[in-house]
Amino acid sequence: MGHFWTFLTYLNSLAGPTVMLLYPLYASVRAIESPSKLDDEQWLAYWILYSFLTLLEMVAAPILQWIPIWYQIKVAFVAWLVLPQFRGASFIYERFVREQLKKMVGRAGKDHKKEHEAN
Template sequence: MVSWIISRVIVLVFGTLYPAYYSFKAVKSKNVKEYVRWMMYWIVFALYTVVETITDLSLAWFPVYYELKMALVFWLLSPYTRGASVLYRKFLHPMLASKEREIDDYIVQAREKSYETVVSFGRQGLTIAAAAAVSAAVKTQNNFMNTSKGILFRRALQLRLSARC
């Protein structure tokens, strides 16, 4: 049985670092075939990452769960099985192509909504900051006035006392 940490290291090295280096080499060499291969891999691996996050929460107790994760990453990566290419061509590409317009619309809506949310939070933050600044200024002014009145009162009292003597 493989531990969580060994599985994690293997998935990171072989699922991320190795493909990242070969993606770099594909871009550097301008080999379109390799470039397409690694783009398909990264699209599949992005889906793998989403599914992994969910299954880590619900299936980590399963006896050979970590071994299956490692086997899946090796299958996706292998130039012999071309698992990522198979998954991409048979499932992901057709699904993404049929839903492309809906996904694009959703992304536009999410972008607009997130912009509106950021602006709203910014306005609220500025309102709170302005109120805090005004409140601090009023308190400081009151403290100053009270201190000034006290000093003036003591000075006037001293002048009266010295005038009597």
């Protein structure tokens, strides 16, 4: 049973970087080279969300260390973001991130316009 657990440990160690970095890097390069803009949107959304998740993980590290399966949850979530069958990154970007950005940019644009008019 010892060799099996060692194998699972190595598999777990390889799954994260493969799902979170290697495949997305490969797919991003392919997307840039393809004429379609749909895949560009998926991979730009992925990198935005992955960056946000990484920042969140840095800030919440003291809390996340108490969740024993945090890494497995993260890998499963990122797999959902990455896999073309789900297009999770595009889904989350369209449903949640885009609206927040519109609000922030709209507010910043109004503030900038007020500053410009005051000068």
